[in-house]
Amino acid sequence: MSVVKTRFAPSPTGYLHIGGARTALFAWLHAKSQNGECLLRIEDTDKERSKDEFTKEIIESFKWLGVEFDEEVVFQSNNANRYKEIIDQLLDQGLAYVCKGEDPEIDKQCRDKNLSRDENTVVRFKMPEKGITVYEDIVKGQIQVENDRLDDFIIERSDGSATYNLCVVVDDLDSKITHVIRGDDHVNNTFKQINVLKALNKEVPTYGHVPMILGEDGKRLSKRHGALGVREYESLGILPEALKNYLLRLGWSLGDDEIFTGEDMKKSFQSGILNKSPATFSMDKLLWFNKYYLDQMSVDQLIEALSSKEFDGSQYSKTILHTIRDRCSTLNEFSINAGYFFKDPKNYDEALIIKYCKKDSFEHLSLLREKFEELKNWEQIYIKEVIEKVIAHFEIGFGKIGLPLRLALTATVNSPSIDLVCQLLGRDITLNRIEKFLTMIKDLKTDQ
RNA sequence: GGCCCGUUCGUCUAGUGGUUAGGACAUCUGGUUUUCAUCCAGGCAACAGGAGUUCGAUUCUCCUACGGGCUACCA
Numbered sequence: 001m002s003v004v005k006t007r008f009a010p011s012p013t014g015y016l017h018i019g020g021a022r023t024a025l026f027a028w029l030h031a032k033s034q035n036g037e038c039l040l041r042i043e044d045t046d047k048e049r050s051k052d053e054f055t056k057e058i059i060e061s062f063k064w065l066g067v068e069f070d071e072e073v074v075f076q077s078n079n080a081n082r083y084k085e086i087i088d089q090l091l092d093q094g095l096a097y098v099c100k101g102e103d104p105e106i107d108k109q110c111r112d113k114n115l116s117r118d119e120n121t122v123v124r125f126k127m128p129e130k131g132i133t134v135y136e137d138i139v140k141g142q143i144q145v146e147n148d149r150l151d152d153f154i155i156e157r158s159d160g161s162a163t164y165n166l167c168v169v170v171d172d173l174d175s176k177i178t179h180v181i182r183g184d185d186h187v188n189n190t191f192k193q194i195n196v197l198k199a200l201n202k203e204v205p206t207y208g209h210v211p212m213i214l215g216e217d218g219k220r221l222s223k224r225h226g227a228l229g230v231r232e233y234e235s236l237g238i239l240p241e242a243l244k245n246y247l248l249r250l251g252w253s254l255g256d257d258e259i260f261t262g263e264d265m266k267k268s269f270q271s272g273i274l275n276k277s278p279a280t281f282s283m284d285k286l287l288w289f290n291k292y293y294l295d296q297m298s299v300d301q302l303i304e305a306l307s308s309k310e311f312d313g314s315q316y317s318k319t320i321l322h323t324i325r326d327r328c329s330t331l332n333e334f335s336i337n338a339g340y341f342f343k344d345p346k347n348y349d350e351a352l353i354i355k356y357c358k359k360d361s362f363e364h365l366s367l368l369r370e371k372f373e374e375l376k377n378w379e380q381i382y383i384k385e386v387i388e389k390v391i392a393h394f395e396i397g398f399g400k401i402g403l404p405l406r407l408a409l410t411a412t413v414n415s416p417s418i419d420l421v422c423q424l425l426g427r428d429i430t431l432n433r434i435e436k437f438l439t440m441i442k443d444l445k446t447d448q
Numbered sequence: 449g450g451c452c453c454g455u456u457c458g459u460c461u462a463g464u465g466g467u468u469a470g471g472a473c474a475u476c477u478g479g480u481u482u483u484c485a486u487c488c489a490g491g492c493a494a495c496a497g498g499a500g501u502u503c504g505a506u507u508c509u510c511c512u513a514c515g516g517g518c519u520a521c522c523a
């Protein structure tokens with residue numbers, strides 16, 4: 001049995017966006033789930049638009065995602081001679097012809113003229129004029145087209161370079177690709193490529209065309225539409241496993257299952273089904289996957305993944321991590337949600353102060369601060385007792401003092417239990433922040 | 449315009465010639481939480497439309513509508 005071999009073949013004219021990443025994932029899984037190989041080929045025959053930096057970016061993106069390709073990266077720009085060889089062969093056998101490169105219909109008159117090549121001519125492939133071209137697509141089923149709908153397409157430009165549809169065929173042949181898994185924007189090219197293969201008397205590989213991803217507005221995902229590059233998700237604090245899992249489930253399914261780790265994917269891919277229709281991207285669901293994978297990580301793994309100054313692996317940072325992890329669904333949210341544990345809040349939102357601090361707040365907090373100072377055991381349960389006593393003393397609800405206190409300590413109105421926050425912050429910092437806050441709201445007292 | 453492909457809750461999807469059409473995300477309502485988030489319980493919500501085939505169609509066929517792709521000396 002021959003080895004399954006697939007490839008992903010981007011052109012380096014931009015960074016790797018999630019649509020491409022998903023297509024690559026499918027091609028890769030198709031091979032890996034059958035102990036096959038998958039290689040990366042950079043289609044850089046368009047010298048104008050191809051950039052080395054994009055090639056690097058693409059390779060880095062896959063590294064981050066955990067999609068590893070086999071063999072060495074193939075560059076089409078290295079194969080110019082090979083393409084020329086095939087074009088010559090086609091010409092020799094009368095399967096292609098030289099023409100002026102005008103309208104296909106006009107050029108067609110040169111089919112049997114045997115013109116000689118120069119810097120003003122192009123080479124066109126002779127498409128069969130009758131019959132139909134049919135193939136069995138592993139995701140879309142049988143697809144066919146009448147041959148008379150197909151133009152004789154250009155395979156060699158006037159500058160002597162080969163075009164996409166020729167290069168693809170030659171490279172796939174030379175690399176012994178068995179399954180061509182690619183985006184469905186290539187279905188129409190497939191008919192051209194199959195006919196070249198037939199002319200060359202070569203075996204036609206199996207094709208599978210996966211649908212595209214649409215942006216959240218339902219329109220085609222494009223760079224202008226916020227089609228973020230794979231690396232941008234990294235900088236948003238998305239885990240590679242989460243993005244991979246999300247991308248897999250976008251268009252592929254195995255019953256009602258949602259969670260697939262790297263190993264699960266390889267095991268299950270062949271049993272699932274690929275959808276035929278385009279799918280709409282959803283950040284919400286990606287975030288849900290991200291939260292799921294974040295929840296699975298140990299504190300140590302999180303510290304490692306965060307690699308931040310604050311979460312340095314000290315006992316304190318681990319404790320903080322533990323208490324805030326439920327409220328974080330991206331890596332980035334950890335430092336956002338933990339800021340006040342590491343340094344004093346700088347900017348207090350005036351609107352919040354006005355909203356939650358009434359004229360009595362100064363008096364309430366002052367007494368609370370006094371009682372805190374006298375407290376012997378600085379632990380959550382005792383801190384809570386103190387707060388309750390103060391509340392009882394003033395005969396007020398918890399919110400009357402809890403919110404201002406939370407504001408004083410964290411500069412926000414959402415945080416873990418306020419008594420816990422006090423304990424973690426320590427007595428000194430707690431007292432200091434209340435003190436500072438008191439001077440801030442002092443004027444407020446007289447104003448109202 | 450021509451050609452190719454597609455269409456199940458708002459979104460990702462499961463599924464079947466006879467089902468209360470299932471799950472997940474989002475949303476809503478309760479519970480837990482002195483706040484927020486988490487968590488738990490529950491609710492709302494879909495077979496694009498029209499013909500046919502059939503005892504019966506969401507499922508099979510055709511038409512229409514809508515969506516996407518291609519239609520380059522780009523890939």
